[in-house]
Amino acid sequence: MKNAISRVGGGTLVLAALAAAALGAASALWYMTLDVNVTATTGELDWEIRNNTIYTNDPCTDNLGNNITWPDTNAFPPDFDPVIAPEGKDVGCTAIEPIDTDLDGDYDTLNITIHNAYPYYATEVDFRVRNTGTIPLKIWRIQVILDNGTTMNYTELNPDEVENEGLYLDLNEDGYADVLFLWGDNFGVQLETGQSADESLHIVVLQEAPQNATLHFMIGLDAVQWNEYDSVISSTPTP
Ligand SMILES: [Ca+2]
Ligand SMILES: [Ca+2]
Ligand SMILES: [Ca+2]
Numbered sequence: 001m002k003n004a005i006s007r008v009g010g011g012t013l014v015l016a017a018l019a020a021a022a023l024g025a026a027s028a029l030w031y032m033t034l035d036v037n038v039t040a041t042t043g044e045l046d047w048e049i050r051n052n053t054i055y056t057n058d059p060c061t062d063n064l065g066n067n068i069t070w071p072d073t074n075a076f077p078p079d080f081d082p083v084i085a086p087e088g089k090d091v092g093c094t095a096i097e098p099i100d101t102d103l104d105g106d107y108d109t110l111n112i113t114i115h116n117a118y119p120y121y122a123t124e125v126d127f128r129v130r131n132t133g134t135i136p137l138k139i140w141r142i143q144v145i146l147d148n149g150t151t152m153n154y155t156e157l158n159p160d161e162v163e164n165e166g167l168y169l170d171l172n173e174d175g176y177a178d179v180l181f182l183w184g185d186n187f188g189v190q191l192e193t194g195q196s197a198d199e200s201l202h203i204v205v206l207q208e209a210p211q212n213a214t215l216h217f218m219i220g221l222d223a224v225q226w227n228e229y230d231s232v233i234s235s236t237p238t239p
């Protein structure tokens with residue numbers, strides 16, 4: 001009888017040892033899982049406006065910063081197709097200054113100033129956006145930032161407004177639109193790390209723009225990681 005009890009006792013010990021071993025295995029597995037999570041570091045979402053790709057068809061200065069004369073472009077309704085001003089007149093010009101607003105070493109915003117503009121003066125702002133992060137991204141929306149800090153966001157959700165018909169903007173908030181923006185596309189185009197996409201913006205000054213005023217605003221962009229794009233645009237109203 002003692003022997004039988006002893007055997008049972010021995011069996012219990014063996015089971016306990018097996019359970020401990022199993023627990024040890026589970027612990028090891030748990031730590032391995034943790035290791036995997038730690039090793040899979042998060043990616044970086046980042047992009048830049050490349051400095052040497054910023055272009056306007058009516059610059060105020062040359063590459064050395066000297067003032068230059070450059071014929072204006074005009075664009076009249078209803079189609080606003082740009083044409084060189086009659087007799088190659090030079091009245092207005094466009095200055096573009098890239099800014100690094102978050103001080104991370106790359107340009108993310110454009111400071112745009114239109115000097116001496118008049119109704120139907122037209123200008124073009126082109127630039128290239130490059131994915132400088134480590135994960136694919138898509139350009140989500142445009143930001144137009146007014147002097148008083150008001151920021152308006154536009155996505156491709158209203159393609160007729162942003163890409164085709166254009167966007168009428170009241171820069172000085174007097175109730176009348178001062179400029180018409182017409183955008184190129186490349187919303188939602190996937191950019192792998194290191195890849196670039198061109199953005200172009202046509203700006204036409206309208207009849208109601210203030211006289212003797214310098215038109216100024218800033219342009220920024222928002223990008224999202226590639227697999228967030230659809231859910232972001234479908235859940236966010238514009239502007
Ligand atoms: Ca950046
Ligand atoms: Ca000019
Ligand atoms: Ca930056």
Ligand SMILES: [Ca+2]
Nearest residue numbers: 172174176178
């Ligand atoms: Ca206005």
